[in-house]
Amino acid sequence: MTDLLIIGAGLSGLLAGVWARRQGLRTRIAATGLGATHWHAGTIDALGYLPGEDAPVRSPFAALTRLTAARPGHPYALTGEAGLREALAAFRALLDELGLPYGGAANPDENLLLPSPAGAPRPVYLAPAAQLAGDMSRPEPYLLVGFQALRDFYPTVIAENLTKLGFRSRAEFLPIELITDRRDFSTIDLARAMDSADLSRLANALKRVAAPGERIGLPAILGLRRHGQIIAALREAVGAPIFEIPTLPPSVPGLRLTTVLREHFERDLHGRLDLGMTVIDFRAEAGRVTWVASRASARPVRHRARRFLLATGGILGGGFHSEPRGRVWETIFDLPLTAPQKRSRWFRPDFLAPEGHPVFRGGVRVGPDFRPLTLAGEPAFENLWAAGNLLADSDPISERSLEGVAIATALAAVTSLIKTDV
Amino acid sequence: MFNADTWLPPEASLDQCIKCNICVSYCPVAEATDFFPGPKYAGPQAQRFRMAGQPAPDLSVDYCSGCRVCNEVCPNDVNIMEMNARARAALVAEKGIPLRNRLLGRNELMGKVGSHAPRLANFALHNPVSRVAADAIFGIAKEAPLPRWSTTGTFVDWWEKHYPHRLISDKKVVYFHGCATMYYEPFIGKAAVAVLEHMGYEVIVPPQNCCGLPMLSNGEFKAAGKLYDNNLRKLGPLAAEGYDIVGTSTSCTLTLKEEAPHLLDRHDETTQALTHAVWDIFEWIREHEDELPRDFIQMEMVIPYHPPCQYRAHRVGRPSMDVLALIPGVEVHESHARCCGIAGTYGYKKEKYDIAMKVGQELFSFILEEEEHHHTEFNACDSETCRWQIEHGTGQESRHPIEILAAAYGLYDLETRTTL
C-alpha cells in the first residue's frame, strides 16, 4: 500500500517526494507532465517584492510581518518565519548533498541581487553556485558574452541597462561554433553540447575578449551533467569570475534542478514517478480519500494510498481551470478557491502591475496543518494535504516567492502528514 | 471515456500548448539530430499552418520517431505524437510511400512469407550481401536489428499442438499474440500461456491479424484501417461477450486500445467495446493480482528493466515492475531512459539508423553499467523491437517480463527460452 501519493511533479511535488521518502514513507508521484522549474531561472526566490512596493526586499525574513499583514492568509503566515528558514536550509543542504550547490548573500538573512537577462536586478534568496558571481554587490565590472544566433539571450540589452543602473558593463559576441556545429539548437542542446565540448577553445576566446578585472556573464548553458566541472575548468583557464545568467525558457538551471531531484527520488530513494498521468477523479468515504483515478488508455487507473498530497500548482501548474464567465475551479477535488469568480474582477490595467492581478492570487485555503479547508473552515478530507503554488493569498510571480512558497509549504505539509495517523 | 459530444481530433489539442518548451527539453530525437526540429515545432506549432487539401508544407515531421516522450512530459496534455503521425499520413497520401516503408509496414506479410522457409529467409535477410543490397535498394539500414524467423514453427503451429492439452476452466481469457510472437518469437506466447494457465485461466487464441501499428507509424492509414477492421470482426464478438483480451506486445495492445481508434477517428460502439476489453498482459495480471499464485522459486537476480515508450504511453504506470517485484530475490532496476531509439520501424530506415542508435545510447549505457556492477545476464523489456534494439546496442540478451514470470514459476527456461 502506498503511504503517500503526491499529485504533481513540480518543485513542491518533487521535494515533498524526496522528504517523505527519506522519512520512510512509500511514496509515489503522479503528474500530467513536468513543471514550472523548467521555465524559471533556477534560483530560489523567497520574497523579492512586497505587494505594490517598488523597492526590492532586503531580507525576506524581516519582511514577513509586513507581507502577512497585507495578505493574512499567505502560505508564509502558516509556515512562519521559522518554517521558511528551516525549509530553505533543508533545501540548501539537500542540493549540496546532490552536487548542485546553492548559495546566497554573505548575510544569510538577506537577498542577493542578480542581473536578469534584460539587465534588471533580480532579488533572489538562493542561487545556483554558477550564478553567484553575478552578485550586484560585488565590485568587478561586467562583461556580458553572448553567442550570435542564440535567440534566447541578448548581452547588449543587459549591458546597456546595467550601465544605466550605474554598473560598468559591456557586451561581446562569440561564435557559436565554439560550442556546437549544430545549426538548430535550444539552450538545452547547447548545455548538452558543452558536456562534451573542448573547453579550451571557449576559454581562449573568453580570455581574448575579457579585460583584466572583469567578471564574465554567460548565458546559462554551461553543461548539464558536467556542469560543476565545466564552470570550475573555465574559471581556472580564463582566470576570471565566470557566472551564468538565466535565459528564456527552456531553462537549463531549472532542468539541472529537476534532474537532480528526480534522479534522487527515483534512483537513490526508489520512489515511483509516473508522468502522463492526469488525475481526473477521486472517491472519498467517511471523510477520507480512498482513491484517485488518472486518465489512461482505454480505462482510468485507480490509485489507492493512505495519504494524498495535492501539489498541482495553480493556474500555471494546471491545478486550476477557468472559463469565460469567470468561474475558476480546482480540477480534481473541486476544493473551494479564493479567486474572484467574476471575470470583471480578475485584472488590473497594467500587465506588469506591481500588485499583481487578483485572479492569480486566488487559491486553496489550508489550515495550519496544510489540509485544504471547506468553506466552513473544516479540513475537506482527513487524509488530503496541499502544498505549493496552488495555495491561497499569494501571487508568487509578482512577489518573487515562487520557489520559496513551493519549498516551505512542501516541507511543512510533509511534516504535518507524517505526524498525522491515518 | 469517449464522449461524442466533446470529442475533438488530436489536432485540436494544439490549443492546450502554451509554448513552454518542456517537450523540446526532453525530445531524444531533436537532441540527436538537426533534421528533426523538435516536438513543439513539428506538432502544435506547424499544425497551425497545415490545411487539408493543400500541399504538405513540412517534411521534417517525418523525422519524428513517434516515441511519445513529448506527450509524457507535456504538462498540458497536448497529443503531440498523434498530431505528428497524422501529419505524416497526409504527407504519405500526397507524396506516396517509399517501397522501404511498405516493406517495414507489412510486418505480418514479411512474417508469413519468411515462415514458409525460415532458415532460408533468415539467410536471405541476414547475410551481409543481401543487407547491403537492402540498404542500397530499399533504404533499410544494413546494421539495423532485423528479427529472425522462428525455425521451430510459428506460435499458432505450437498452439494447435497444445490445444488438446490446454487448461479447461470457467475463467477464460483471450490472448492476442501479435506478429512478432507469431513468426519470430513463439516462445513469448508459450510463456504467456503457461502463466495464464498457471493462474487458472483457459486461454482462447482466436484468429487475428496485425494490429496495424507499423502502417500507422509509416503514415499508411488506409491499410492500417483495413487491418483494424479485420481485427474488429475477429475480436469484437469476444469483447462483446465480456472476455478480456491480453497481449504480450505492448505496442499491439496500445494500438488496439487507443492508438488506432484515435488516429483513424474510429469511435463506434464495437470499437469502444474492443478498446475496453484489451489489456497489456501485465496491466491485466496486476489487476488480477489476488489470483496470482505465490508459488515462486527464489530467483536471486538483478534485472535491468526498460519500460518501453509504448508501454508508458498506456499511462498505467509500471505494471511489469509491480508484478516482478513480487518474485522473491528479484531486484528490478528501472532504466529511466527515454527511448531505445528503434521506435517501431524508425531505426530500420537507413537515414534514421544513426539517429536511433544515438537516441538509444542512454539506455545502452544503463544496461552495460548494470552488467558491470551486478553481472546481469538478461535485461527485460515489454516490446519486441525494443528488445532487438537493446540486444543490438548492448550485446546483452533481452527478455520479455512474462518470460521472467514464467521462469519464476518454474515453467520456463530463461536461457534456452523454452517452456518446461
Add this chain to the structure above:
Amino acid sequence: MRMLETEVLVIGGGVTGVGVAWDAALRGFDVILVERRDLAHGTSGRFHGLLHSGGRYVVKDPVSARECIHENRILRRTHAHCIEDTGGFFVVTPEDEDSDYPDRFVQACAETGVPCEEMAVAQALRREPRLNPRISRVFRVPDASVDGFQLTHATAQAARQAGARIFTYHQVTDLLVAGGEGDVRVVGARVFDAVRAEEMEIRAAMVINAAGAWAGRIAGMVGSRVDIVPGKGVMIATAHRLVNTVINRCKWPSDGDILVPAHTVSIIGTTDVPVADPEDLRIEEWEIRKMLAEGEKLIPGFAHTRILRAWAGVRPLYRESAVTDDRDISRKFTLLDHQERDGVAGFITITGGKLTTFRMMAEKTVDRAAAHLGSRKPCITAETPVPGAEHGPYWLGHRLREVEDGRLQNQLICECELVTRGMLENAARLNPTVTLDDLRRDVRLGMGPCQGGFCTYRAVGVIHELKLGHGVTPDTEGSDWRVADLQSPAGNPGRGRPPVSAPEPASSLADHLYDPNLLLRDFLQERWKGVVPIVWGQQLKQEQLDRLIYLSIMNADHLPDAGLKSPLSDFYGVDVTPNDVLEEPHD
C-alpha cells in the same frame, strides 16, 4: 520649420489613403501621404479580414454588392498575394430556418451578379468538418480572406514606386488655409513629425482627407461639418483555424455572423456600437459573450475553443441625416467635394465604404481631384499589380514551407507565427519602428498563441543588436524596402552565421524614441490589451507563463527609464473598470 511642396497631399494611411496616393501617383501627380501613426494602424488593420463577394449585401444594399464583386475580381489580380481564395459559404442554421431570406438571397445574387451556387450540405461538411451539422442549406460564393496590413503596405509600396512620398508618424495638427470669406482654399497642412519631434508644413494644390473615422476632425479644422458616426465592431480570433472557408449566416446582416479564416486563426465578427470617439475601443463583456454565442451556432464547441485575442475597429459611417440603427447607414462610400459642398476649395473628403472597395473609392476620388487639377489621365490601378502580386495567391502553408527550406539558416524569433530574424531585421531596418506593434503589422510578430511571451524579449534584443550594428541579415539591395517579401521567410534569408566584429550601426530606427525597455513595456502592454477581454482557460495559463517570464525571470517591471512613454503608450492602456452589463443594451 521644414517645408515641403506637392500637388496632392493625402491625409490618412489606411487602405483608402494609400489607394488614393497610389492612383494619384500613377496618374503623374506629385503626392505626399501623411499618417499620424503606422500604416493600417486604424480601421484597415482592425477588421475581420473578409474580402467581400458582395453576398452579404445583395438583399440589403445591392449597389454595395455590385461594387464588391467588381472589386473582388480586380483585387485578386492586382493584390494576389494579399488574398487567400478561401471561397465563402452562406449557411442556413436552425435559428434561421423559418425565414424567406435564403430564397431572397438567391434571387438577389442573380440580380446583382454575385455568383452563387447551392451545394449539398454533406459536401459542405466534408470540406468543413467543424461546421454545424444541423445546417439545412449552403450557398457557395466567391468570398475570400484578405490581409489588411499587407494590402495597405503593398499598395503604399506601389505608390512609392510611382513616386509618392509616404510619411508615417506624421500627424496633421492644422490645415493651412488661404483666401477669406467666400473664397476659402485649403493650401496644405501643418504636420507634427513624431519621430523627429519637429513641426513641418506641407503645401499642396489639393488636400485629400482620407482619415476614415477621424475624417470629421480633419474637416472640422476648416469648419466643414462632416458627420461620421464611428461604429465600433468587436472581433475575436481563435487560436487556430476552425474552418478554411469564410462562413456567413444566410440572414439579414447582423452581429457575429461572419467567421473568416485569416492566416493561422479564425476571426468572428462583429458587433456594431456607435461610439462618440473613434479611439474609444473598450470591449464590453457582453460583446465577447455575444461573439461566443454566435460562433457556437456556426461551429459547435466554439464557445469552448481557445480564444487568442479580441480587438475593436471603428467603421467610418457617414451620416447624411439622422438614422437610428447604425447598420442602416450606408455602407456605400461618400465623396465630398468641399468646394461644391461648403465653398472650401482644394479639399476633398473620402469616407465610408469598405476595405473591399478601397480601389474604386480611390479612383473616384482621384477622378474628382484630377478634374480640379486639370489632368485627364485615366485611372490604371485596375490593371496594375502591386509589388508582391507576382508571388501569387496566399496559402496557409507558405511560411512553414519557406522556413523548412531555410530552417538551419535563420533563427525563428516568433515561433508561433514563424517570423525569422531576417524578416524582423529587414522590416525594422526600413520601416520607422516606434513600437514593436509596427513590426507586428509588417511580419505578424507576436500574433500567435503565446501573444508575445517569447518573442517580445527576442525582438527587443534583435533590434537592439541591429541598432548597435550586430545585425545578422544582409542588407537588401539599395535602400528600397522589399515590401513584396515582407511576409516571406525565403525573401529575407539569413547568413546563418553573423559577423562577430566590425559592426555598422543601422540608422533607420526612430532615434529619439528608441529605448529597448520602452519597446518591451509597450509591446507587452499592447498584447495585454487585446488579451484581457478574452483571457480564461488555457490562455490564462499562457498569460501566467508570460508573467513568469517578464516578472520573475526578466524583472521587466524594474528596468531603467520606467517613466518613458512612446506616442502610443497611452493608447495601450486597458480600462478594467467593471461593467457587469452582460447583455447587449437595448434603448
